Amino acid sequence: MSRGAEPGSAGTVQEEKVFEREITVTARLKYLLALPEGYETGVERWPLLVFLHGAGESGDDLEKVKAHGPPKLIAAGDRAFPCIVVSPQSPGRGWNPDVLAALVDEICREYRVDEDRIWLTGLSMGGFGTWALAAAKPDRFAAIAPICGGANPSQADRLLGIPIWAFHGAKDFVVPLASSQAIVDAIREKGGEPKFTVYPEAGHDSWTETYADPALWDWLFAQTRSHSKRESTPVK
DSSP: OBOOOEEOTTSOEEOOBOOOOOOOOOOOOEEEEEOOTTTTTOOSOEEEEEEEOOGGGOSSOGGGGGGSHHHHHHHHTOOOOSSEEEEEEOSSSSOOHHHHHHHHHHHHHHSOEEEEEEEEEEETHHHHHHHHHHHHSTTTOSEEEEESOOOOGGGHHHHTTSOBEEEEETTOSSSOHHHHHHHHHHHHHTTOOOEEEEETTOOSOOHHHHHTOHHHHHHHHTOOOOSSSOOOOOOO
C-alpha cells in the first residue's frame, strides 16, 4: 500500500508503504514449578500462582529466581503454598505478555489447574509484567498483586474487572511511587476499587514486607474468577 510520493532534493522519490504479515515466534522460558502437597495422590484441580521476578533475576540460571518472593519462601521452607506455583525466568529485560499467557495455557494443559483460581504477582520488572499481563488477558486471572511496578493509565479500562492489591515503597527511587499511583488512580477514576498499600519508609524493596504479610495471602487465596460480575473479596 502506498501513499503520496514526494521527490527529494536530488529528485529521488520516497514512497510511504506498509508491510503486514502474521509472524510466528518461537519462545523459550525456563521456570520453577512447585506442586502442592497432595497433588500427586489426588485427582482434584488446584489453584495456580504465577510469580514474575525482577530484573536482577533475569538470565539462564533458575537459582537466581529463588532470590525473592514465593520461590524464596518455598526454597527456605518458610511457607507451604496451597496451590501450584510457577515462577518463570525472563531471559532478558522485561516480560512478554503473549509468551507468559502461552506459558499459563501450557501449565493448564499439563497440570490439574482450577482455571477460576489463577493468581498473578510480581516485583519491580515483574510488577510491570503483572500489570501488563493482566491488561493483555483480563479474563484469565482471579486476582493480581503487583509490587513496585506500574502501567500506562490508558490500560485502566482493561483492568477494571480484576481484584487488585498493589504495593509500593514511598522512598523507592528505582521505580518511583508515582508509577503505581498513576494506574491505581486511573482505575479508581473509572469506578474500580483496587487496594493500594504504600510503605512510608520502604525503598525499592517493598516485596520482602509484602510477601511476609499473611494478609496478602489470605486475600489472594480468597479470590475466585467470576464469569459474570467480578468483585474483590474484602480483607477482614
